[in-house]
Amino acid sequence: MPQTPGVPHASPVLLAEKLSKAVRSGERSLTILKDLSLSVAQGESVAILGKSGAGKSTLLGLLAGLDTPSDGELSLFGHPLSRLDEDGRAALRAGRVGFVFQNFQLLPTLSALENVLLPLELSPRAGESQTARDWLERVGLGERIDHLPKQLSGGEQQRVAIARAFVADPELVFADEPTGNLDPDTGAQVIDLLFTLNREAGTTLILVTHDHALARRCDRCLRLAAGQLNAFDPAVEGGGDE
Numbered sequence: 028m029p030q031t032p033g034v035p036h037a038s039p040v041l042l043a044e045k046l047s048k049a050v051r052s053g054e055r056s057l058t059i060l061k062d063l064s065l066s067v068a069q070g071e072s073v074a075i076l077g078k079s080g081a082g083k084s085t086l087l088g089l090l091a092g093l094d095t096p097s098d099g100e101l102s103l104f105g106h107p108l109s110r111l112d113e114d115g116r117a118a119l120r121a122g123r124v125g126f127v128f129q130n131f132q133l134l135p136t137l138s139a140l141e142n143v144l145l146p147l148e149l150s151p152r153a154g155e156s157q158t159a160r161d162w163l164e165r166v167g168l169g170e171r172i173d174h175l176p177k178q179l180s181g182g183e184q185q186r187v188a189i190a191r192a193f194v195a196d197p198e199l200v201f202a203d204e205p206t207g208n209l210d211p212d213t214g215a216q217v218i219d220l221l222f223t224l225n226r227e228a229g230t231t232l233i234l235v236t237h238d239h240a241l242a243r244r245c246d247r248c249l250r251l252a253a254g255q256l257n258a259f260d261p262a263v264e265g266g267g268d269e
């Protein structure tokens with residue numbers, strides 16, 4: 028697969044082959060991603076950069092199996108997703124995949140603690156509310172566990188979303204601009220937490236970011252442009268377009 032940037036040696040947790048995504052935009056079809064291939068090994072950290080509108084969030088949704096490609100194949104943990112229906116894809120993700128959405132997607136009627144508990148209720152380790160409390164402590168929200176999302180600041184909601192993504196001890200975490208709403212100090216703490224988990228628990232991280240400090244700490248940096256991913260070195264190229 029010569030078109031796959033930086034093919035790692037171990038058997039991949041994620042393998043995307045010639046993924047394309049086109050959507051209807053009024054009368055026309057808009058191609059967001061075109062023949063995009065990517066292989067990610069267990070324990071790797073990968074940063075995805077690119078201009079606003081390049082398709083980063085669309086790509087992350089596809090790679091996590093939350094959305095379906097127009098063409099191409101995606102395998103997670105060795106399972107081709109095209110052979111699974113939506114329930115099968117959800118079952119594959121449960122407890123193994125965490126996702127931090129760019130717009131958080133917290134449930135508005137649930138408290139911070141209840142939002143973080145959600146993935147545990149879907150996994151065999153139901154009811155471990157202490158684990159959820161511990162996670163809220165780790166992201167600095169131990170005093171906010173009973174707050175509803177609307178009673179939290181944007182950065183606090185982002186940290187609840189991060190706690191929710193990690194609470195079920197997933198093998199693979201996708202995070203869409205996880206520090207986008209945080210001040211530099213809080214952002215640095217969240218980044219340290221992400222990389223501690225990557226190092227200690229071997230969690231594979233796939234991060235969308237405009238933050239070059241965060242990108243430089245990843246094993247690999249990829250830029251999404253014209254529907255394709257290409258490797259780049261942020262220390263050398265400086266990013267340029269983000």
Ligand SMILES: Nc1ncnc2c1ncn2[C@@H]1O[C@H](COP(=O)(O)OP(=O)(O)OP(=O)(O)O)[C@@H](O)[C@H]1O
Pocket residue numbers: 050051052057059077078079080081082083084085086129
């Ligand atoms: N369902 C859809 N229908 C029509 N257009 C869409 C749809 N989803 C995404 N797009 C378009 O595809 C492009 C890529 O969107 P996406 O949200 O993936 O970009 P992004 O790289 O995450 O941008 P940002 O950095 O601003 O978050 C945008 O131009 C967007 O308007």
Ligand SMILES: [Mg+2]
Pocket residue numbers: 083084085129203
């Ligand atoms: Mg986005």
